[in-house]
Amino acid sequence: MKKIKERPHAVMFPYPLQGHVIPFVNLALKLASNGFTITFINTDSVHHQISRSRGLHLDHDVFLESRQHGLDIRYATLTDGFPLAFDRSLHHDQFFEGIMHVFPAHVDDLLARITTLDPTINTIIADTFYVWPSSLARKYNLLNVSFFTEPALVITSYYHVHLLKENRHFASSAGNRSDAIEYIPGVKSIATADLPSYLQEEGDLNTTVHRIIDRCFKDAKKADFMLCNTVEAFEQDTIAALRQIQPFYAIGPVFDKNRISTSLWAESDCAAWLDSKPRGSVLYISFGSYAHTSKHVIEEVANGLLLSGVHFIWVLRPDIVSSEHPEVLPVGFERRVEGSGLIVPWCDQIEVISHPSVGGFLTHCGWNSILESIKCGVPLICYPLLTDQFTNRKLVVDDLKIGINLCDKKSTPTRKGVAERVNYLMRSQEIRQQIKEVGKILVDAMGVDGSSVVNFNQFVEDLTTKIAAIKGSLVKDD
Structure with a gap:
């Protein structure tokens, strides 16, 4: 032809x-x-x-x-x-x-x-x-x-x-x-x-x-x-x-x-803060660009992070909870985590999760986030909120085995459960090894x-x- x-x-x-x-x-x-x-x-x-x-x-x-x-x-x-x-x-x-x-x-x-x-x-x-x-x-x-x-x-x-x-x-x-x-x-x-x-x-x-x-x-x-x-x-x-x-x-x-960059929000620069933390010690938390959740869930996650004692970066969009609740974090939370936790309205996610200090990602299970995490070798804690995220969770936890659930399906996270799940993921060499192997499959496909x-x-x-x-x-x- x-x-x-x-x-x-x-x-x-x-x-x-x-x-x-x-x-x-x-x-x-x-x-x-x-x-x-x-x-x-x-x-x-x-x-x-x-x-x-x-x-x-x-x-x-x-x-x-x-x-x-x-x-x-x-x-x-x-x-x-x-x-x-x-x-x-x-x-x-x-x-x-x-x-x-x-x-x-x-x-x-x-x-x-x-x-x-x-x-x-x-x-x-x-x-x-x-x-x-x-x-x-x-x-x-x-x-x-x-x-x-x-x-x-x-x-x-x-x-x-x-x-x-x-x-x-x-x-x-x-x-x-x-x-x-x-x-x-x-x-x-x-x-x-x-x-x-x-x-x-x-x-x-x-x-x-x-x-x-x-x-x-x-x-x-x-x-x-x-x-x-x-x-x-x-x-x-x-x-x-x-x-x-x-x-x-x-x-x-x-x-x-x-x-x-096609970010719809200004991105905070987290590089200097990440540079100050040990390798694999930081949990990154983001519920994505669109999904919403409740003030109660935010409070339980926040208190769970306090109990876990891990370093963390938390992307907390101003509109993550309805406008009825302008202050969604527990009173005094930011003061209590000063030095160990960084809260930002938005960031360059790839830059953050590709940083050597990041060792885990608590995610809403957006598909872009999952693919980026696999490429960067960062294991996942899954808390799906809507649409495809429940199906994506199945692929992550049940099929690819590169992450864990934050809580049982259809249930609400508790602070104790959050702390337990976070500490488990950050210490799990088995999941870390598995995501390396899955990451190799992804890189080979490219x-x-x-x-x-x-x-x-x-x-x-x-x-x-x-x-x-x-x-x-x-x-x-x-």
Whole structure:
């Protein structure tokens, strides 16, 4: 087949949450480094938050330096339908309703404009949680690539909701079953408590989030290609089963050596404090960029840290607890931990967990955090809060065995339990050795002949071939 002259030109649409923007930015860099032209679209809100956190002018974009180094990455923003001052975290249901019903019209307008101005655009790469990619890809004659930023086990759970309903394992099925689920293709066994939280919750299935999930995963099955930010060796059977549904490529972890900061908050510099602590002595604690918890949980974790006596860095977002509780830590806590504990509103997580003094990570089980921890060889204490985090916990504790639970499933941590779990993890040579071995699997997957590189190259070849076939078909029609 004659090789096409023009590059693949993809328009990329990350979901407007930090945990989704990070892998999308890294994927954009990876694709551009492999000959793609990329037009990257952020929402105005995300762009403003990134610019503000880095002290940059709003005219600056995150790919400016990448372009200076020869990568063809264009950048644009569009409105999500809400004013910049609107609190998307506090009013998340209203925000997601807008993302489902209002945002697609803005995407449509943007695609109409940019595909007219630049007819070389031939591909959409959109976050799997959007409900519109297949219809807009078809409208503008673009190939549709869905990028799933979570593990394969999560997407196959959503893909097989019909089986959960038929077998009465779905949250709102009549006469719910609580035994192990052993009929999802490629999944030997999974407990109902390890399904994504939206498949566990009882009650109204007409909520905004349930309607998004129902629509987006039906839409995702129509994608020409599915990319997944996971490692093949971590989920081999699950990935093999998903390939029976559609072209599926495990290309994770999607890291880039030329990291670009896409933090939505200003980052505290923890380097000097970490330098002052012994090797492997510091516990890092973060509940991520989006999840919320209760004042009671924060207090129990805080008191547990006091009982444990370990050094720690704790990322405590100002909005981690509802606005009704501006002071979430126990009275006098910061004074009592002065010297042994550092509390910051946000930080560069990779810089912290890659520091030699960090020996453990108490995490909400966000998938980016897990992949980063594996790469840095930092074992995990798991306290999932919502969505995919319960399924991610299963992969960490039950499958890969690189971490422990903070408390029993569905229970609330106690200060005594926190202290016991923290001390166990920080002293466990067995878990430390296991995460080194799992880390080697991850690094090997990223190597020249590793599975993630092979899968990525296969995706590029398959996409390019399909672009050429479509181009040839259009030429023939003309």
